Amino acid sequence: MLSPVGASALLRAVLGPGPAVRELRGQGNPSNLVGPEVQVVARAIESRRREFAAGRSCAREAALETGHDLGPLLSGPTREPLWPSDLVGSITHCAGFAGAAVAPATHWRGLGIDCEPARPLPTELIGAILTARERFTVAQLRESEERPWERIIFSAKESLFKTWFPLRRTWLGFDEAEVALQPDGTFQAEILVLDTGPHPRTVFGRWRIDRGLIVTGLALPAP
Structure with a gap:
């Protein structure tokens, strides 16, 4: 069942104040992928496509809090998210949970969740x-x-x-x-x-x- 992306008290507890944090409890929806993100997981199994979509949805919502319209968030050679140069961020997902943390690069040099x-x-x-x-x-x-x-x-x-x-x-x-x-x-x-x-x-x-x-x-x- 799809749950809406919302604020994350759990991620706030482990990161402290500052970074924007969002979570999704449930499954992601691949139809929410943006532009070329669809091709990143086009050949992946359904569960991978859903977790990828859940993480990207959380990242976009967190970025909006910082004043950024993130748009497509592609992946690097080790599947790491390719954040814009003015943002730092981190995405995580496991069964039934996805989360993201995003912050301006002017204030933070790295986030890990x-x-x-x-x-x-x-x-x-x-x-x-x-x-x-x-x-x-x-x-x-x-x-x-x-x-x-x-x-x-x-x-x-x-x-x-x-x-x-x-x-x-x-x-x-x-x-x-x-x-x-x-x-x-x-x-x-x-x-x-x-x-x-x-x-x-x-x-x-x-x-x-x-x-x-x-x-x-x-x-x-x-x-």
């Missing part, structure tokens, strides 16, 4: 995604509260990549960043590669669990 199902990460993936220090942190957190901690860290790294890639145009591996997760809904992420370029080495973000979803986010103010 990610949503994941609030379920444990498959055991076979933990060693590839979490560093030894992160696994130790998870073991400590689990002593006081049972949460899908590994997947929260995975989501935080996904949000971090969404701020990293537009600034550096290079891949950032899961072992090239380390997340210090706190049970109060915050995290600190440190990039471990030698050259971080214009991206800060250490960034701070927030996480929330709501209605079966993990959502993480971080926002980088302009210098």
